[in-house]
Amino acid sequence: MELQGKTAVITGGAIRVGRAITLALAQAECNVYIHYNRSATPALETQQAAQAFGVRAEVYSADLHDATAVQAIMPAARAAFGQVDILINNAAIFPEEDSFTATDLALWDELFHINLRAPFLLCQAFAAQLPPDRPGCIVNVLDARVRRPYPDHFAYRLSKGALWQMTEMLAHELAPHITVNGVALGAILPPPGKGQNYLDTLAQERVPLQRPGSPDIVAQNVLHLLRQDFLTGVILPIDGGEFL
Ligand SMILES: NC(=O)c1ccc[n+]([C@@H]2O[C@H](COP(=O)([O-])OP(=O)(O)OC[C@H]3O[C@@H](n4cnc5c(N)ncnc54)[C@H](OP(=O)(O)O)[C@@H]3O)[C@@H](O)[C@H]2O)c1
Secondary structure (H helix, E strand, O other), X not given: OOOOOOEEEEOOOOOHHHHHHHHHHXXXXXXXXXXXXXXHHHHHHHHHHHHOOOOOEXXXXXXXXXXXXXXXXXXXXXXXXXXXXXXXXXXXXXXXXXXXXXXXXXHHHHHHHHHHHHHHHHHHHHHHHOOOOOOEXXXXXXXXXXXXXXOOOHHHHHHHHHHHHHHHHHHHHOOOOEEEEEEEEOOOOOOOOOOHHHHHHHHHHHOOOXXXXXXXXXXXXXXXXXXXXXXXXXXXXXXXXXXX
């Protein structure tokens, strides 16, 4: 897909990995609809940074735990831009305490609502609003750790594993006019509360390439998937070989 003049909705597009994807799209002259939940101030800062590339950028807040709020995102984006060509499902939660024994019903629901149900509802709304003669692209942000069935981050892994499966299923379902791909991240940014040293040490120990990735590397791979119109159902591990 040629990105210039298109419109993308990016969930969690205000900070960290989502911000890098937002700004890479803006730099490619794609208009951006920046979804956020709590990061109102960073959303406005990212909006300004995107506008500096000469594109239209709007911000929109919605709690992805709330299905009604999720279902309002695509109509709001259409009202602002007329049509949405690209959907990036980036927002997710990654709770620290999520073992098999510690995961209670509330945490299970939160994880599955935000990490899986919201992308599902957004994919559905995205596909429904796109005219059949107009190409569209979805990229889901996944986690490379689900390539290995270890039980840490129990419900998180399951939610991301199901999103991985949904990515491949939708590549079939939405062909030929919508491509559906994913990026599966390894060590990209430290989790909240941990510094860069933590990630560097972890990468030295576990990642064959012995270094962490970066949000910019993720963003460049997302753009690659968007631009290649013969790729669908492709999930690119961006993990330096960690989960080979
Ligand atoms: N960082 C890594 O190294 C890494 C590794 C593997 C996979 N990933 C995946 O990459 C993606 C981005 O990672 P990240 O580290 O940049 O994420 P992050 O810093 O944890 O940010 C999470 C994003 O999700 C949004 N979000 C969280 N709860 C939400 C809710 N209830 N409603 C709406 N939005 C909500 C946040 O929005 P607000 O801030 O506006 O609330 C934020 O933009 C995620 O899908 C993550 O699973 C990241």
